[in-house]
Amino acid sequence: MNGEDPDLALIERIARGEADAVRLLVSAKLPRVLALATRMLGDRPEAEDVSQEVFERAWKQAARWQAGRARFDTWLHTVTLNLCRDRLRRRRETTVAELPEQVDPAPRPDEAMGESQRSRCVEAAVRQLPARQREAILLVHYQDMSNIEAAGVLGVSIEALESLLARARRSLRRTLRLGVEDDE
Amino acid sequence: MSEKQTMSPERFRAMAEAYGGSIRRWPAEPRRQAEPLLSDPRYGRILSEACALDEFLDEWTVAPPSRELAARIRLGAPASIREYFARWRLWLSGIGLAAALAGALAGGVAVAALAPMDSGWPPLTTAFGDLSD
Incomplete structure (x- = not known):
């Protein structure tokens, strides 16, 4: 682990049953967990279910949390990602016939896009990335995780993470037509 | 400047392609190595290209959690x-x-x-005399 875990004191207070610590942790981490789950799943109610499950696990984990093994935030992201992957797997197995219509993420060249339209284009473009590249972008760009933490969550080396990120960003620039040659 | 402190243009581009156009988001060591290069327009162009994608990606926002969800989780x-x-x-x-x-x-x-109803006490007296008799 790189440096001391900034959440450690809070986790110890939660293990002692301090209600204020619970409130602090939820307000600090729930937006992050929910954002990751929403971007992974593309379904808000399902992302809220995942967030609730993540915190149920966190409450159990708090009592037996061992400092020094991993940062709590890294553990939280690992659990969130795993729960989302499970749901995506189940979704693929059960709803192949009901896939939503694919959105073309590429903006039309002559189109002046509004904010919400750009948001939908980006969402569609990120969703079309291969799973590992998508996860790398979500963790590093959107969750603002360090390379060491993101590599830890994905279980890859720093070099492999950088490769995933670079391929993802090249692909996104192509899809969003942001002036990059097809260099792969 | 020592060999260890320099960063090749290829490495600079690789960092921008991986972590984006804001060197604030780069890992500490490459960031430190990149800082002296920022005044060079060649490196500035690389960062501008990467920033264009960053700005696009930032358009995808997620609404914050509701109070109800936070309360459910705290429970x-x-x-x-x-x-x-x-x-x-x-x-x-x-x-x-x-x-x-x-x-x-x-x-x-x-x-x-359980107390007897007619105990005779207190005596039922009126202005006309004792009525208990």
Whole structure:
């Protein structure tokens, strides 16, 4: 682990049953967990279910949390990602016939896009990335995780993470037509 | 500047392609190595290209969690469980107190009910005389 875990004191207070610590942790981490789950799943109610499950696990984990093994935030992201992957797997197995219509993420060249339209284009473009590249972008760009933490969550080396990120960003620039040659 | 502190243009581009156009988001060591290069327009162009994608990606925002969701999540926490049991104990002690009061009241009523109705005391006297006779 790189440096001391900034959440450690809070986790110890939660293990002692301090209600204020619970409130602090939820307000600090729930937006992050929910954002990751929403971007992974593309379904808000399902992302809220995942967030609730993540915190149920966190409450159990708090009592037996061992400092020094991993940062709590890294553990939280690992659990969130795993729960989302499970749901995506189940979704693929059960709803192949009901896939939503694919959105073309590429903006039309002559189109002046509004904010919400750009948001939908980006969402569609990120969703079309291969799973590992998508996860790398979500963790590093959107969750603002360090390379060491993101590599830890994905279980890859720093070099492999950088490769995933670079391929993802090249692909996104192509899809969003942001002036990059097809260099792969 | 030592060999270790320099960064090749290829490495600079690789960092921008991986972590984006804001070197604030780069890992500490490459960031430190990149800082002296930022005044060079060649490196500035690389960062501008990467920034264009960053800005696009930032358009995808997620609404913050609702208060209801946060409250639901807090309810499952160990502190809430303890508070629940604390409230439960308080409630039980309240029941005990209520039971004691109810018992005392019932006792009082019972004593009153068991007392003879016509004890002759106090004597039923009126302005017209003693009516108990």
